[in-house]
Amino acid sequence: MSVFKLPLGICDDIQKVISRFWWSSNAEKRGIHWARWESLSQAKQKGGLGFRDFASFNQALVAKQGWRILQFPDSMVSKILQARYFKNCHFLNAKLGFRPSFIWRSILWGREVINRGIRWRIGRGDQVEIYRGNWMSRPLTFKLVSLPSLPIDVTVSELIDDDNQWKVGLIYQHFVKEDADTITRIPLARQPTADQVLWHFDKKGNYNVKSRYQVALRITLEDSRGCSN
Template sequence: MPKSVVKELHSIFAKFWWGKSNGEQGIHWRRWEFLCRSKKLGGLGFRNIEDFNQALLAKQVWRVFINPNSLTARIFRARYFPGGTVLDADVGVYPSFVWRSLLWGRELLMAGLRWRVGNGLQISIYEDKWVPLPHLFRITTPPRLPLNTRVCDLINDSGHWDRELVNASFWKHEADAVLSIPMGYVLQNEDKLVWHYEKKGCYTVRSGYWLACAIRDRGDGEVGASSSNFENIWLRLWRLQVANKVKVFFMEMYA
């Protein structure tokens, strides 16, 4: 969906929400992006069309990635990434509008993808995203091991983490995150790229939309979704046994 259409839709929604019954121009107490935030973050939970559009596009990229032999995947591969995957494809020469839109959706998908450790052979300790610590999923400890070290080098002969090596190689919070990754039986499996925000590792539009909104909030300098104090304030407000217009009034006062 073109951004001009998204902008027009947001304008229509905002005019309807802030407008008066007699058709007069209302006062926009808060920008529309704020109202689209969840209630626990002070918004009204309206859907941000731009973020939802990106989440839908990310779903299409995910389908191409997990179904490389589908007709759609084969068409795009022949045109844009004959020697690779959709995750590392370039824009290409004279890209279509559809392809450029998918690449925008891919940005969201890549933000939530990380490796699920199996045998650890494919995963670079310092270059790949594999640590279950949003939002980077990467090791940020200054390198204490050779840069080409693989995750499998952190696993002992019994198929478990070498706890002494892990604790000596990474900062405590990262070492704890690494050691929390279950091992043993998973050594029989290959490493796999998964979507971090779903337990099964499969991308969903719902979790993608949530991540898109969270990224927007961080980029705008708003209070992040991890601020429990901020969340508690708004949760208490929305749970008050008062008329909804009173709750909206308090929200306008905050603005």
């Protein structure tokens, strides 16, 4: 479950076994399900019992592989995957590619969780695209609301001057006030540093199972509701 996307049928079978154990008084008789599994799999602070939705848990675990690619780009695995699938772009923008392996398909599936919970800490701003990057402190999109008025692939570095300060005039010229106010409040280091990826739902920016499972569960619920409409 930490490496591959398991078939939904397997995840459903596991949940059925747990559900029968929880609701049935004996192995012979099928009990009454007094609450939907969707409700039970919510966190306790949200009114659930903290049970695992196994498809969501699987996605949250697989997402760890993508996080390792972001954190350790010089590792052997990261370099092999980069050479095969995203040689000319960042991992967050990588496509499925031609004849992808099942591992790569699984990693991109897990990346959906990463994209919902990460944002960039701006250093030089040269790795973060203004309009497509996750860099605004605005869950769950972390993106601007302003319509593009600059080239679509321009990076945040274009908004920072030689003294590593925000170009306030340029920012208020090209972005709506809501975005401009948010951007100019983002602290910049005195000396330019590399941009850093953070997990937004942790105070220290660390990637933890509990919060990424909740993000994966939200994705699963959104997909199921979309299919039912």
